[in-house]
Amino acid sequence: MPTTSRSLIVAPQWIGDAVMTEPLLRRLHARGEQLTVGALPWVAPVYRAMPQVHEVIEFPFAHGGLQLKARRALAKRIAGQFDSAYILPNSLKSALLPLLAGIPKRIGYLGEARIGLLTHRLKNPAKGQRPPMVAFYSALSGETDLDADRPQLQMPADVVAQALTELGLQRGAYHVFAPGAEYGPAKRWPARHFSELAQKLALPVLLLGSGKEAALCEEIAVAANAGRPGACVNLAGKTSLIQALCAIAAARSVVSNDSGLMHVAAAFGVPQVAIFGSSSPLHTPPLSAEASVLWLKNDPAYQPPLDCAPCFERECPLGHTRCLNDINPARVLQALQVG
Template sequence: MPEAAPGERILVVGPSWVGDMVMAQSLFKTLKARQPGAWIGVVAPAWSRPILERMAEVDEVAPLEVGHGEFGWATRRRLAAELRGRFDRALVLPRSWKSALVPFLARIPRRTGFTGEQRYALLNDRRRLDKSVLDQTVKRFVALGLPASEAAGGDFALPRPELSRDEANLERLRETLGLSSRPAIAMMPGAEYGPAKQWPLAYFRELAEALVAEGHEVRVMGGPKDAEAGEMIAKGLEGAHNLCGRTRLGDAVDLLADCRQAVTNDSGLMHVAAAAGTRVQAIYGSSSPDYTPPLTDNAEIHYLALACSPCFERTCPLGHTNCLNHLPPARLLRAIRG
């Protein structure tokens, strides 16, 4: 058990998506700025530990080993028992009923979260979510760490996520992955939500060919599910590397920090790239840059704002996906050249 630190002990129940976990750092930064002596623990899926370990504000990670969509009653009870008596306050970021269970079972005195899914008994500091005021995911996260009266107007600072780098790990990756010293551009063709958020692979390939011809190294990044897409982009193209499924999440931080720019769909890795300090070329289709923008000043948004956008659907309900198909590779190439 970690040694208790002076100040308030705050447990945050974190989100289940990569991008949301990165954005949650804005909340952690807010809490530490107001209470430098606070101890921040985060209940989070085990996969997120490498990201949380790159956040200086996080003192402790409590992995919740529950599969996606799984209730995991016994697992939640066991984790709650381990946390009991150790925290003064809990902030529950997801709005699901089950996400509020661990703080309730751990008997944490004050449990804050937005109302939703009939979890009134589980929370004793319930907040009403005004989506017109808290119109971004990051605002909703930070608001839960503020007094209700201060959060109500939506006019508060949003500290930018900032993930630390591991230079020794980067050198190891360069050697083991066979990367060059040429200026690197990252490409992230995946998006867990669905194809309505994914720029055409043929466009990624065309852009990769142009970048390699101009002397860049191209690093296609993503998880194992993106390996086939990565192969379509990089196959037979000298200077392009398909790294999808070949690196860990922590490795992605270092590889992206080493890139000059990143071309990416609205995805978790987009937020990782922004927090790593990389210039981001962010492509939006069915989603909205107003709701989940990359939290950096060093980004260019590519969004057509068609009459049918944003629809927030996984697949295009009109069958044409013009919001992405009408964003040509030449536009991204011009933006990268600056």
């Protein structure tokens, strides 16, 4: 199919959001658009697992501030290269680069006084009326039937093989736990539960996460290995994102909270159990036939009912975090259906 236009995708800054943009990119590629994704360095590897992406540009930006000097310099470098830009974040600063680069068609949602920055504007739904995130992003394509989309990631076989060799792993010979959740403790299944679950599994467990989650993962590993030596290996903060993606793609199964790595596992089609607490799987579920979701809010057998969920708070306002504490390891093991 001949290329009809060259498009710049301004990516969101979170891994889970990046995964959920894949169906949009697949739609754009299918109608002949050549896609270049501009992403922050900690998100860029996700787009390298999307075959429809022609090129990935790592943005030299940091959190906070407009950083106009850096944006102007990059805009000058890419000027004249693109016909369209899809601005996926809702921030003002994310829409500046396409404007400065003179990209004629700039598509995005209204937000943060962006009327003058966008040429094609979609009304931003109210927070309580926003559709699931995949449909929210896919709507920027202007197409319909958005509910049928499921994110898909594909890592080249040689890249996976190299990463497994670097990490000393064999495909399917381990489980992955992702115990972190950037948002806060009200989204994290207790460390003691992860440790107990690791002791019940026949295969070893890799603990994946960022450097910020290294201490949490070490707590899990120490407790698990005390009960069953070799039960856990803590790799939090010790892998590149590419290595972590490959480790997930080749895992026997994945257990996680509602996090970016949960969406990665779903997009690779890995058997997984996703544990929800303060957030809701009605909005950001793992979109995979291989995923099992545990959420006490929609369990009629759980008493007393969790009328407080989902609260979407960083910490439990009531101080008990029943929504996570009361999901026991045996229940997760049953949902995994593995030994």
